[in-house]
Amino acid sequence: MSMQPLEHTVEEEVEILLEDLVDTEEHDLVVYNDDINTFEHVTKVLIKVCKHSQEQAEQCTMIIHYKGKCAVKKGSMKLLKPMCQSILDAGIQAAIV
Numbered sequence: 001m002s003m004q005p006l007e008h009t010v011e012e013e014v015e016i017l018l019e020d021l022v023d024t025e026e027h028d029l030v031v032y033n034d035d036i037n038t039f040e041h042v043t044k045v046l047i048k049v050c051k052h053s054q055e056q057a058e059q060c061t062m063i064i065h066y067k068g069k070c071a072v073k074k075g076s077m078k079l080l081k082p083m084c085q086s087i088l089d090a091g092i093q094a095a096i097v
Contacts, residue, residue, distance in 0.1 A: 028071035
């Protein structure tokens, strides 16, 4: 029986585990108010991108309008990045915090 050398080092394994840990941190996808986009547009984008119900999207849109911003989704960076990009592509200001 021959011994196979390890294909990765302990350092690489720790790095991989840290990446998994970092990605499990909860982040917020925040959408910001502007004077350009309509309520209807923001609501439709939240339904399409974040999979919100009509009611949830409308409530978030009202919060965005009156408070200036709203955390519309929580999750890992991996989950939120494409959502954030889709919202930005729709002409709506958004960021992951």
